[in-house]
Amino acid sequence: MTQIGTEDNPVRVAIVGAGPSGFYAAEHILKDAETHAQVDLFDRLPTPFGLVRGGVAPDHPKIKSVIRVYEKTAAREGFRFFGNVKVGQDIGVEDLERLYHAIVFTVGCETDRRLGIPGEELTGSHAATAFVGWYNAHPDYCDEEFDLSSERAVVIGNGNVAMDVARMLALTDHELRQTDTADHAIEQLDRSNIKEIVVLGRRGPVQAAFTNPEVKELGEMEDADPIVDPSEVELDPASRAFVESDEADKTTRVNVEILAEFAQRRPTGKGKRIVLRFLASPVEIQGDGKVEKIVVGRNELVEEGGALRARDTGEREELECGLVLRSVGYTGIPIEGVPFDEKRGLILNEGGRVLDSHDAGHKVGHYTAGWIKRGPSGVIGTNKKDALETVQHLLADIGSQTLLSPENPEPEAVEALLSERGIRFVSFEDWQAIDQAEVGRGEPHGRPRVKFVRVEEMLETLGEKVSG
Ligand code: NAP
Numbered sequence: 195m196t197q198i199g200t201e202d203n204p205v206r207v208a209i210v211g212a213g214p215s216g217f218y219a220a221e222h223i224l225k226d227a228e229t230h231a232q233v234d235l236f237d238r239l240p241t242p243f244g245l246v247r248g249g250v251a252p253d254h255p256k257i258k259s260v261i262r263v264y265e266k267t268a269a270r271e272g273f274r275f276f277g278n279v280k281v282g283q284d285i286g287v288e289d290l291e292r293l294y295h296a297i298v299f300t301v302g303c304e305t306d307r308r309l310g311i312p313g314e315e316l317t318g319s320h321a322a323t324a325f326v327g328w329y330n331a332h333p334d335y336c337d338e339e340f341d342l343s344s345e346r347a348v349v350i351g352n353g354n355v356a357m358d359v360a361r362m363l364a365l366t367d368h369e370l371r372q373t374d375t376a377d378h379a380i381e382q383l384d385r386s387n388i389k390e391i392v393v394l395g396r397r398g399p400v401q402a403a404f405t406n407p408e409v410k411e412l413g414e415m416e417d418a419d420p421i422v423d424p425s426e427v428e429l430d431p432a433s434r435a436f437v438e439s440d441e442a443d444k445t446t447r448v449n450v451e452i453l454a455e456f457a458q459r460r461p462t463g464k465g466k467r468i469v470l471r472f473l474a475s476p477v478e479i480q481g482d483g484k485v486e487k488i489v490v491g492r493n494e495l496v497e498e499g500g501a502l503r504a505r506d507t508g509e510r511e512e513l514e515c516g517l518v519l520r521s522v523g524y525t526g527i528p529i530e531g532v533p534f535d536e537k538r539g540l541i542l543n544e545g546g547r548v549l550d551s552h553d554a555g556h557k558v559g560h561y562t563a564g565w566i567k568r569g570p571s572g573v574i575g576t577n578k579k580d581a582l583e584t585v586q587h588l589l590a591d592i593g594s595q596t597l598l599s600p601e602n603p604e605p606e607a608v609e610a611l612l613s614e615r616g617i618r619f620v621s622f623e624d625w626q627a628i629d630q631a632e633v634g635r636g637e638p639h640g641r642p643r644v645k646f647v648r649v650e651e652m653l654e655t656l657g658e659k660v661s662g
Contacts (some may be wrong), residue, residue, distance in 0.1 A: 198295055199592045204230040204272070205225040206603045207588075208294040210281045210529075212237035213244020214574045215564025216300035217264040217580035224270045226585075229592050234294075234608060236285075237408070240277040240620040240628065240652045242268075243301055246574065248332040251358040252373035253365060255642060260574055268622045276608070277620035278649065283618045287531035291559070293608055295597040296588055298561040299548070300581070303524035303570040307539075309350065313479030313488075314520070317341075322359045322521035329362055329383075331376035331645035342386035344516025348488050350476050351521035352395035357408040359519050360391045364418035364466045374636065374643045390467045391418075394511060396475040396493055396504040397424075399453045400421070400433040406448045409470075413456055418466040422456040426472045430495050432502055474511075475504060479518055487514045494520050495606065524570040533557065537634055546584025547591075559598030561588055605632060624656050631655045 199205045207223055211218045212235050220233045241247055243261055250257045267457060279285060290297050306321030308314065309593075318341050342363075349360045362375075367384045372374030375383075395402055402409070412420040427450070429437065437450055453470065461467065478489040492509035495502040525539035533542040533550060540548045540654055541562040548560035563584040564577045572580075591597060612619050620628075628646065635644035646652045 195256040198595060198597055199229045199231070201230050201332065204232050205296065205592055205597070206290060206294045206600065206605070207231055207233045207296045207297045207298060208290045209233060209235045209300055210290075211244065211299065211564070211566075212239075212242040212275065213302050213564065213577075214246060214264075214275070215298060215567075215577040215581050216244070216298075216301070217242075217267050217497040218578045219268065219298050219300055219455045219561075219563050219585055220273060221263075221270075222582050222585035223588065224267065224272055224492070226589060229589065230272075232605060234274045234276055234605075236276045236279050236281055236555055237333070238278070238280040240625065240649060242277060242622070242625055248330045250330075250574075251326075251327055252330065252375040253369065255373070257574065274605070275620070275622035275625060276612070277419070278624055278653070279612065279617055279619050282530045284610065284615060287529065289611065291598055292601045293603065293611070294559075294600055295603065296559045296561060296591070297598075298563060298584065298588070299566060300562065300564045301526070301529065301566050302528045303539065305525055306520065307523045307525050309476060309520055309522060311476055311478055313481070313485070315630050316481050316485050317483065318478055318481070318485030318516055319479050319518040319520065322351070322355050322519045323524060325359050325362075325519050326355065329375050329379040331374075331379075331647045333649050335378070335645060336378065336647040340382065341516050342382060342388055344511065344514075345387055346390045346392065346515040347388050347474075347517040347519065348513060348515045349391060349519045349521055351403075351523070352393070352397070352401075353403040353521060353523065354386070354405060354408050356393055356519075356521040357404045357412065359521060360393050360468050361411060361415070363388055363391050364415055364468055366417045369416055371639070372641065374632075374641060374645055376645055376647055378647065389465065390469060392469045392471060392476045392515070394476060394490065395470070395472045397502065398429060398433050398472050398495060399450050400429060400437050400442070400446055400474075401495075401502060402449055404446055404449065406452065409449055410468075412468050413452070413459075415464070415466075415468075417464045418468050419461045419464045420459070421461065421467050422453055423471075423623075424457040426470075427453045427457050429468040432495060432497060436502075462555060473504065476518075477506075477510065478483045485516055485518050487512050488518060506597075522563070526566045532560070538569065540569060543567055545587055546580075547587050556596075558591075558596055595614035618653060620653075620656070628652050628655055 530536035
């Protein structure tokens with residue numbers, strides 16, 4: 195058998211999903227010069243960078259500077275980008291198996307977790323993921339409509355996405371126009387009637403999932419006051435004992451301090467209020483055809499299995515509102531031909547090696563990294579370490595030659611197949627042209643870029659440059 199991973203027989207790897215974990219996996223593989231690897235990174239969108247482009251809030255440009263690292267990876271020898279290619283539709287996993295020695299799935303968690311309460315489907319109740327996609331010009335969400343005509347919006351959840359969406363609802367036109375927020379969202383948000391944004395945390399301040407800079411920022415907004423009821427940040431004995439123990443991390447302690455400081459503040463009369471509520475769960479969303487109010491249940495914390503969980507006290511309150519954004523986490527979508535752990539919403543894997551089933555071994559040549567491997571947690575950098583674990587397994591499997599045996603491992607075979615199927619794939623060079631066009635559109639307005647919203651617009655920009 196011919197040795198794979200030599201200068202004459204490079205290892206050919208397909209990575210599916212060009213978000214942070216896809217780029218980190220590519221970086222780790224290509225850095226290992228000994229394997230002579232070639233990496234083709236696929237994405238269903240013409241644009242790379244996943245949630246760095248489509249998730250990170252537009253008023254957090256510093257977080258997006260990590261793109262420079264990904265650009266360096268893209269410049270490495272052996273790297274190719276195939277944007278605008280939907281794996282599972284334009285090209286199947288079985289096609290990839292015929293073209294590559296290994297496949298790494300880094301598709302992230304693309305959909306929202308459900309609350310499972312009555313009224314969740316009413317018009318005006320949206321997954322925060324849709325709102326995030328809409329203000330970030332994600333092509334999937336550009337036609338979504340958010341009714342911003344009522345005075346109150348309710349955000350459910352206490353993570354950083356909840357902080358992002360609450361803040362975006364409260365930014366002024368002046369704040370928004372310095373960002374790369376989608377133009378359609380700037381226009382709508384400018385006309386918004388929302389005066390109060392209520393954020394519901396089902397547990398207490400100590401159990402909040404948001405981090406310090408994100409909650410602190412709510413106290414530094416141009417035209418919004420943070421509102422916290424002092425009685426809601428008074429800690430129950432178990433939470434108090436935890437926060438004072440060595441077990442509590444700095445983030446938790448500082449969150450509690452920030453919230454206690456908010457509780458001391460008097461509203462300064464700014465135009466909007468961001469009200470942070472705790473021990474409050476949504477019980478039902480009500481309305482005649484569209485959201486009119488939300489029924490909120492009061493919780494208490496009880497110890498269960500070593501953690502403090504929320505238990506319904508039976509006490510109820512109603513809040514009138516016209517918009518509900520459910521921000522209770524993301525979950526993965528199965529890919530045809532890839533074993534999926536339905537319970538966890540992830541690709542079935544062990545340390546990044548895809549498993550055939552719960553009791554079976556490694557599905558040879560198949561790997562995964564990032565959120566779809568471990569779940570939707572951590573910051574962008576977390577994916578670097580996560581991808582390294584996967585790539586170390588992949589490198590070990592190259593060492594033992596435990597790989598797929600593709601019929602057509604030649605790099606040209608991929609382009610040929612896509613062209614034969616009429617797929618207009620976007621190379622990294624093509625993406626750079628789209629990027630420059632967006633930046634150029636932003637320049638006259640002092641904005642970092644004005645994003646294209648539709649795939650067609652992106653492809654039109656390329657004109658003759660479109661490959662395939
Ligand atoms: P998350 O951090 O997992 O937060 C989910 C929140 O939803 C938690 O507060 C959770 O409360 C709550 N929740 C879950 N089920 C609920 C229910 N049935 N009813 C009410 N509340 C419920 O998820 P995320 O906000 O989507 O963020 C995903 C990841 O991206 C996180 O790691 C986050 O830090 C990261 N991120 C980072 C940034 C940033 O760095 N600026 C920005 C955005 C996102 P419990 O704790 O009680 O389960």
